[in-house]
Amino acid sequence: MIDLFVIKVGGNVIDNPALLDAFLQKFAAIKGKKILIHGGGKIATRIGDQLGIESKYVNGRRITDAATIDVVTMVYGGLVNKQLVAKLQANGCNAIGMTGADANIIPATKRPVKDIDYGFVGDINTADVQGASLRALLEADLIPVFAPLTHDGKGQMLNTNADTIASSLAVALSKFYEVRLIYCFEKKGVLHSPDDDNSVITLIDRMIYEELKADNVLTDGILPKLENAFAAIESGVAEVLIGHADDVQSNTTDTVAGTLIR
Ligand SMILES: Nc1ncnc2c1ncn2[C@@H]1O[C@H](COP(=O)(O)OP(=O)(O)O)[C@@H](O)[C@H]1O
Numbered sequence: 001m002i003d004l005f006v007i008k009v010g011g012n013v014i015d016n017p018a019l020l021d022a023f024l025q026k027f028a029a030i031k032g033k034k035i036l037i038h039g040g041g042k043i044a045t046r047i048g049d050q051l052g053i054e055s056k057y058v059n060g061r062r063i064t065d066a067a068t069i070d071v072v073t074m075v076y077g078g079l080v081n082k083q084l085v086a087k088l089q090a091n092g093c094n095a096i097g098m099t100g101a102d103a104n105i106i107p108a109t110k111r112p113v114k115d116i117d118y119g120f121v122g123d124i125n126t127a128d129v130q131g132a133s134l135r136a137l138l139e140a141d142l143i144p145v146f147a148p149l150t151h152d153g154k155g156q157m158l159n160t161n162a163d164t165i166a167s168s169l170a171v172a173l174s175k176f177y178e179v180r181l182i183y184c185f186e187k188k189g190v191l192h193s194p195d196d197d198n199s200v201i202t203l204i205d206r207m208i209y210e211e212l213k214a215d216n217v218l219t220d221g222i223l224p225k226l227e228n229a230f231a232a233i234e235s236g237v238a239e240v241l242i243g244h245a246d247d248v249q250s251n252t253t254d255t256v257a258g259t260l261i262r
């Protein structure tokens with residue numbers, strides 16, 4: 001039986017106040033143990049623009065130079081994280097805001113420079129994720145809320161994709177709990193036609209995934225999301241779902257809406 005929900009909410013939801021408020025209300029109402037991981041890429045891009053710091057992406061990852069790591073640390077670890085915590089508190093949810101540096105929960109290594117220099121982007125040291133410390137917070141009935149930031153153990157903050165953080169935390173916690181990982185975004189799930197919310201693909205396994213890729217059904221951010229979903233399933237996470245932020249509550253029950261990854 002599932003006894004922990006690891007839930008990720010993406011940038012398009014965070015950037016839409018009505019959708020975000022509805023999501024947080026539903027998240028707060030979910031019974032049982034839960035963790036929230038948030039993105040916020042769009043807000044970081046907007047605030048960067050205001051500061052004259054332009055955003056550049058390669059393969060869905062932000063090139064994070066010295067000025068950009070300061071922006072994302074402020075935006076993800078400060079503005080977005082604390083606003084979400086305050087709104088969850090207002091909904092009666094005892095949230096505690098964190099980055100991967102806090103309690104050393106997510107140690108990472110600066111991505112080595114090969115063809116591309118991503119700058120201060122962190123690859124998670126998966127075996128070192130402190131699942132036991134996180135369990136202690138959960139057992140104290142706190143609700144951890146993670147910003148997409150890690151650290152190198154030598155004093156440097158690193159920027160890490162939020163989908164990857166969610167997958168790594170789900171894997172680390174699956175030692176202690178039966179975990180359902182839920183990716184929440186602004187679509188009803190993985191879609192056959194990206195513009196048609198009624199075209200949800202209800203089940204994707206590796207074979208279907210390869211077929212969908214070959215047919216060019218999957219583009220942009222959905223590709224790394226599915227890779228992270230498969231990585232979780234293949235490393236001990238019981239269930240992974242990709243669905244709409246509005247459906248988060250039903251997706252913690254047996255009546256799921258969205259795409260199940262197997
Ligand atoms: N077949 C598809 N089904 C759903 N989304 C798709 C599909 N193909 C491309 N996408 C795009 O992938 C995006 C989700 O990835 P991303 O922007 O990284 O999400 P998040 O908001 O969680 O960060 C959707 O907003 C959508 O534009």
Ligand SMILES: CC(=O)N[C@@H](CCC(=O)OP(=O)(O)O)C(=O)O
Nearest residue numbers: 011039040041061062160161162
């Ligand atoms: C390295 C890297 O690309 N990090 C991401 C972290 C934020 C994120 O993942 O936000 P969404 O879930 O809203 O896309 C970035 O800075 O955009």
